Amino acid sequence: MKQRDTVAIIGVGLIGSSIGLALRRGRWARRVIGVGRRNETLQTALDRGAISQATTNLAEGVKNAEFVIVCTPVCHIVDYVQQTARNAPEGVLITDVGSTKGEIVAALEGALSAGATFVGSHPMAGSEKTGPEFADARLFEGRAAIVTPAESSPGAAVEEIEEFWKVLGARVTRMSPHAHDAAVATISHVPHIAASALALGTPQELISLVGGGWLDTTRVAAGDVELWRQILTQNRTHVLQSLAEFEKTLASFRVALARGDNAELTRLLEQGKTRRDAVAN
Amino acid sequence: MKQRDTVAIIGVGLIGSSIGLALRRGRWARRVIGVGRRNETLQTALDRGAISQATTNLAEGVKNAEFVIVCTPVCHIVDYVQQTARNAPEGVLITDVGSTKGEIVAALEGALSAGATFVGSHPMAGSEKTGPEFADARLFEGRAAIVTPAESSPGAAVEEIEEFWKVLGARVTRMSPHAHDAAVATISHVPHIAASALALGTPQELISLVGGGWLDTTRVAAGDVELWRQILTQNRTHVLQSLAEFEKTLASFRVALARGDNAELTRLLEQGKTRRDAVAN
Numbered sequence: 275m276k277q278r279d280t281v282a283i284i285g286v287g288l289i290g291s292s293i294g295l296a297l298r299r300g301r302w303a304r305r306v307i308g309v310g311r312r313n314e315t316l317q318t319a320l321d322r323g324a325i326s327q328a329t330t331n332l333a334e335g336v337k338n339a340e341f342v343i344v345c346t347p348v349c350h351i352v353d354y355v356q357q358t359a360r361n362a363p364e365g366v367l368i369t370d371v372g373s374t375k376g377e378i379v380a381a382l383e384g385a386l387s388a389g390a391t392f393v394g395s396h397p398m399a400g401s402e403k404t405g406p407e408f409a410d411a412r413l414f415e416g417r418a419a420i421v422t423p424a425e426s427s428p429g430a431a432v433e434e435i436e437e438f439w440k441v442l443g444a445r446v447t448r449m450s451p452h453a454h455d456a457a458v459a460t461i462s463h464v465p466h467i468a469a470s471a472l473a474l475g476t477p478q479e480l481i482s483l484v485g486g487g488w489l490d491t492t493r494v495a496a497g498d499v500e501l502w503r504q505i506l507t508q509n510r511t512h513v514l515q516s517l518a519e520f521e522k523t524l525a526s527f528r529v530a531l532a533r534g535d536n537a538e539l540t541r542l543l544e545q546g547k548t549r550r551d552a553v554a555n
Numbered sequence: 556m557k558q559r560d561t562v563a564i565i566g567v568g569l570i571g572s573s574i575g576l577a578l579r580r581g582r583w584a585r586r587v588i589g590v591g592r593r594n595e596t597l598q599t600a601l602d603r604g605a606i607s608q609a610t611t612n613l614a615e616g617v618k619n620a621e622f623v624i625v626c627t628p629v630c631h632i633v634d635y636v637q638q639t640a641r642n643a644p645e646g647v648l649i650t651d652v653g654s655t656k657g658e659i660v661a662a663l664e665g666a667l668s669a670g671a672t673f674v675g676s677h678p679m680a681g682s683e684k685t686g687p688e689f690a691d692a693r694l695f696e697g698r699a700a701i702v703t704p705a706e707s708s709p710g711a712a713v714e715e716i717e718e719f720w721k722v723l724g725a726r727v728t729r730m731s732p733h734a735h736d737a738a739v740a741t742i743s744h745v746p747h748i749a750a751s752a753l754a755l756g757t758p759q760e761l762i763s764l765v766g767g768g769w770l771d772t773t774r775v776a777a778g779d780v781e782l783w784r785q786i787l788t789q790n791r792t793h794v795l796q797s798l799a800e801f802e803k804t805l806a807s808f809r810v811a812l813a814r815g816d817n818a819e820l821t822r823l824l825e826q827g828k829t830r831r832d833a834v835a836n
Contacts, residue, residue, distance in 0.1 A: 398766030418764040447764060461757055461765050465772040468749050470827030471804040475797075476742055481833050483699040483728060484742050485679030491746040493771040495831040499824040503817060510812055516756075517809050521802065523752040528798050531791055536784060543780040546751030550776040552762050 275437040278303040282339035282362075284332060284354050286310045286319035288401060289371050290345030291409035294324035296442045299411050309335035319406040333361040341438075344370040349504045352381045359390030368392045369435050373458060374508040375422040375451035383424045391431045394422045396454060397444055398462070402496040415443035420458075422451045459512035464520050466502060467513070469495040556718040559584040563620035563643075564606065565613060565635050567591045569682060570652050571626030572605035572690035577723045579604060580692050590616035600687040614642040622719075625651040630785045633662045640671035649673045650716050654739060655789040656703040656732035664705045672712045675703045677735060678725055679743070683777040696724030701739075703732045740793035745801050747783060748794070750776040 281303040283290045294306045308325030309332050310316045316328035329335045336342055336358045344354045351370045355378075358368050368390060372378055379394045386392055399417040401408060419439035423432045436446045449457065473495040476484070506513055523542075530538040562584040564571045571589070578584045589606030590613050591597045597609035610616045617623055617639045625635045632653045639649055649671060653659055660675045667673055680698040682689060700720035704713045717727045730738065754776040757765070787794055804823075811819040 398764055401767065417766060420764065445763070457761050457764060461761050461769045465753050465769050467805065467808050468753060469768075469772050469831075470824055471801060471808060472746050472749055472827075473830040474823060474827040475800055475804050476830050478830070478833075480738050480742050481830065482726070483679055483701065483738060484834060485698060486682065487750075487775045488742045488746055489834065489836055490771050490774040491750050492827075492831050493836075494768045495824075495827040497828070499821060499828055502824055503820050506812055506820065507815070507817065510815075514809065514813055517805065517812075519756055520752060521805060521809075523756050524748065524798065524802060524805075527748050527752060528795065528802075531787055531798075532795055534788070534791075536788065539784050539787065540780060542755060543751055543776075543783055546753075546755040546773075546776040547778070547780055549757050549759070549762065550750075550754040550773050552759075553765060553770065555770050555774075 275302060275434070275441045277301065278341050280305045280307065280338045280340060282307045282309060282336045282342045282358075283325065284309045284335070284342065284344045284358065285346035286315055286325060286406050287345060288404050288406070288408050289397070289399075289413075290343070291319045291322060291324035291406035292411065292413040293343055293345065293442065294319065295322065295409050295411040296414065298323060298326065300441065302441060307335045307339065315406060319409070322406055322409050324406055324409045332357050336362040336366070338363065340366060342366060342368045344368065347501050347504055348372040348374050348378065348508050351378050355382055355392050356386065359386040359392070362390065364389035366390050367431055367434055369395045369438070371395065371397055373462065373505045375454045377508050379422055379424050379451040383426060391428060393427050393431050393435045394451065395435055395439065396420045396422070396458070397439065402494050404498055412443065414439065417444050418447055419444035420447050420449050420454050422449055422454045424451070455509050455512045456515075459509055459516040460519075463506055463509055463513045464516040466494050466497065467506070467517060468520065469493065556583060556715070556722045558582065559622050561586045561588065561619045561621060563588045563590060563617045563623045563639075565590045565616070565623065565625045565639065566627035567596055567600035567606060567687050568626060569685050569687070569689050570678070570680070570694075571624070572600045572603060572687035573692065573694040574624055574626065574723065575600065575605035576603065576690050576692040577695065579607065581722065583722060588616045588620065596687060600690070603687050603690050605687055605690045613638050617643040617647070619644065621647060623647060623649045625649065628782050628785055629653040629655050629659065629789050632659050636663055636673050637667065640667040640673070643671065645670035647671050648712055648715055650676045650719070652676065652678055654743065654786045656735045658789050660703060660705050660732040664707060672709060674708050674712050674716045675732065676716055676720065677701045677703070677739070678720065683775050685779050693724065695720065698725050699728055700725035701728050701730050701735050703730055703735045705732070736790050736793045737796075740790055740797040741800075744787055744790055744794045745797045747775050747778065748787070748798060749801065750774065
């Protein structure tokens with residue numbers, strides 16, 4: 275990635291601040307301007323060194339930016355990308371980090387001011403923790419970053435966005451917005467629902483007994499509720515499909531157990547173990 | 556807990572070796588004899604300092620033991636407790652660490668040689684990792700340990716077992732074997748099935764894209780297959796009940812999402828978050 279003079283980050287939560295920290299530590303940008311809604315959050319991002327300047331005014335924040343990353347909850351992304359395109363200099367390159375891509379990329383396709391280019395992306399990193407106080411310059415190291423060009427995306431812009439994620443240490447994969455949404459329904463959104471349902475179904479009086487298994491399996495249920503409601507809603511069709519698949523698999527376990535079918539129960543547990551063992555940690 | 560001269564641990568995997576290590580570091584036993592089936596595993600436990608002597612002969616291993624902990628897969632526990640009762644000195648106190656308690660406690664109730672006392676227990680600690688190489692003297696610190704007396708268990712023996720777990724740093728809870736099995740179906744066995752089903756349902760080509768959420772939610776699916784098949788089978792009735800509850804909760808998520816009922820989806824995610832936030836980590 276070439277070094278930038280001015281980069282703007284819209285939304286300085288965990289992801290936005292982690293990007294800012296990585297860009298500043300690597301000297302990939304002379305100035306990193308954080309745009310946020312709350313002064314307190316912006317101040318924390320400044321204190322952490324994640325941004326070099328802060329503003330609550332988007333137009334002001336992007337007016338000299340050649341590269342802008344929108345790191346807000348998914349329901350604001352289309353609006354903020356459009357505002358950025360209207361207010362940034364000619365030639366601005368814009369990406370986002372939203373967990374859904376189909377709706378966002380479709381809404382922006384052909385809808386931007388001339389001279390602005392948007393290419394969507396989604397780093398598979400994050401945490402149930404939120405806010406710039408948890409910013410981590412290495413958050414993306416070794417993680418997948420999915421870049422989701424639209425039909426009309428210029429190849430050079432797509433490659434620039436891919437370079438950006440590589441600079442942050444991510445492993446880049448290119449997918450269509452549709453394929454992305456189907457994939458994350460399975461590997462992220464349905465696991466979130468499962469974790470939430472397991473936590474919700476644990477009676478208060480058993481909470482003091484839980485061990486490491488419960489803690490791991492339910493960890494993501496502590497994530498921000500409104501953020502996740504938006505994600506599940508934006509990706510509804512794929513989530514409903516993956517959820518139906520998950521319910522079918524659970525039913526296979528239930529039937530094998532109810533029938534005392536040890537061979538089948540072993541086969542199911544082994545398949546799960548094989549897939550899990552394919553990844554470290 | 557009073558200091559013991561000779562303690563025997565049947566099964567020197569992760570749990571057995573961690574107990575041995577804690578007892579030896581705290582000087583709670585002059586000798587800790589490890590009984591196992593494989594010389595290689597016993598050697599690793601010796602090398603780790605988890606046991607002071609090793610044998611593959613159970614009768615030999617327990618012949619001077621005043622306190623014995625059976626740390627094997629659940630399907631062997633009843634047999635090994637009975638062998639211990641027949642071969643250990645008069646007055647021996649025996650416990651176990653099995654993840655199910657109803658079948659085990661019922662099978663041993665009134666079935667032991669005179670002079671031997673068994674009180675079941677289950678520490679809510681462990682890992683998807685197995686074997687003495689992962690032994691950790693602090694594995695039980697701050698974790699719950701559930702002690703499950705039978706109707707006929709002498710009060711003094713129950714208290715001794717509770718003292719033993721406190722010495723290892725656990726928070727002790729006393730429950731009936733039945734209440735224990737219902738509880739762990741919800742907080743451990745169904746989460747295991749959910750993790751396994753999520754892992755199994757992830758297509759091979761998406762494995763390279765998974766992020767921290769998937770890794771956490773599916774972690775326990777890497778656990779030992781035969782161990783878990785036995786646990787689920789021994790606790791079948793309660794697991795089927797808890798699994799049905801979990802399936803109902805998932806269906807609530809599905810219906811809320813399908814209907815676009817944002818208020819209900821928010822309510823469900825908030826309930827999950829509230830329960831998860833009640834515990835650290």
